[in-house]
Amino acid sequence: MSFPKDAGVLLVAHGTVENLDDLGAFVARIRHGRPAPPGLVEELRGRYEAIGGSSPLLQTTREQAVALAKRLEAPVLVGMRLWEPGVEQALAGAAALGLSRLVVIALAPFSQHVYWQAALKIAQAAQTPIQLVPSPPYAEEPEFVAAHAELITRHAPEAAPLVLSAHSLPRVAIERGDPYARLVEGAANAVSARLGRPVRLCYQSQGADGGAWLGPDVRETLSALAAEGHREVAWAPFGFLADHVETLYDLDVEAKAIAAELSLSLVRVPALNLHPGLTAALATVAIRSISTEASG
Structure with a gap:
């Protein structure tokens, strides 16, 4: 089936900082405001510095979204669960595109339920008119x-x-x-x-x-x-x-x-990154989810 014209996909990833000076705030979000153990932020800074000073996660996630959008011929937005650009920005982007539904897919194959609940909570707080559509676990696709x-x-x-x-x-x-x-x-x-x-x-x-x-x-x-x-x-x-x-x-x-x-x-072995098999799996999940929502 072709993807409905009023629908898109929201890919939700963990998130990462682009500026190492934001690591303290990032750790605070990860820990839901609980104080970080002494030295944790500096230890994390050292890890980022050891890999060149930044993580490719956000850029790779955006490229994964582009590949999926091309395959589905539908808008695919990116929202980070614990940093920017957040789910709030993705919802605003979807509204600007005139979408009424978004299939939520977590880029954490064993934690779909956690990411879904986080996205749903943000959407409810934002009082968005966009309907979020859940997707099932896909690690055995x-x-x-x-x-x-x-x-x-x-x-x-x-x-x-x-x-x-x-x-x-x-x-x-x-x-x-x-x-x-x-x-x-x-x-x-x-x-x-x-x-x-x-x-x-x-x-x-x-x-x-x-x-x-x-x-x-x-x-x-x-x-x-x-x-x-x-x-x-x-x-x-x-x-x-x-x-x-x-x-x-x-x-x-x-x-x-x-x-x-x-x-x-x-x-x-590298992570899947931009492997076409990952794009195919995410497309299958997105189509199945929007089809189930339409028939349900």
């Missing part, structure tokens, strides 16, 4: 799984054990019913089946707060591989749709340093 498999096949040595990583989450969130871990495991199994290759799951980039987080973490995963006698590991950050500080620093700098300590060579 065939095009999405195939895109990961293609990148892994292209970049990962076949003889090396394969690690798939996603962002960690506090265990208390899972205990309260968050489906995150179940969605991660389902997607990992789908990628493994598509490749015909076993995978190991790792939860990276644990937060600064105390308490238990999902694991195993990066050091635990690499230590186990070294103890088993491996000398090379392939690593695909399949929980991230664009390279940013948590792949460019947490993996390319920090994880590779840990691997070197353990006499391991870490071969990192």
Whole structure:
């Protein structure tokens, strides 16, 4: 079907700063106003400086939106959940285009429910006349799984054990019913089946707060591989749709340093970024969502 003329898509990503002087305010938003532990902002500044002083996340997200708009022949807007340009700006842009409906797709494949609730709350506060349309989890969409498999096949040595990583989450969130871990495991199994290759799951980039987080973490995963006698590991950050500080620093700098300590060579598979398979998966989800809304 062709995309309805009154409808568009809102891609919601985590967000990142373009000016490092904004890091304090950015961390405050991430922590919902809770005080940051001492040194956290400066530590984060160091990570950004180590990857060149900025993250490509916003630019990549905008390019993902352009690719999706071209495929759908429909407007695609970008809103960041925790920084600018925010969902509010995207809603204003949609109104200026005369749209009445927006399919909301989170560029966080295992957290669609969290991003949907955030966008809905902002829309309600703004009293926008634009109707937001939810979209389902898509991490097991065939095009999405195939895109990961293609990148892994292209970049990962076949003889090396394969690690798939996603962002960690506090265990208390899972205990309260968050489906995150179940969605991660389902997607990992789908990628493994598509490749015909076993995978190991790792939860990276644990937060600064105390308490238990999902694991195993990066050091635990690499230590186990070294103890088993491996000398090379392939690593695909399949929980991230664009390279940013948590792949460019947490993996390319920090994880590779840990691997070197353990006499391991870490071969990192890129994030999907502008992979056409990602565009195809997002288009499938957008069309299905707007079709379901129309028929419902």
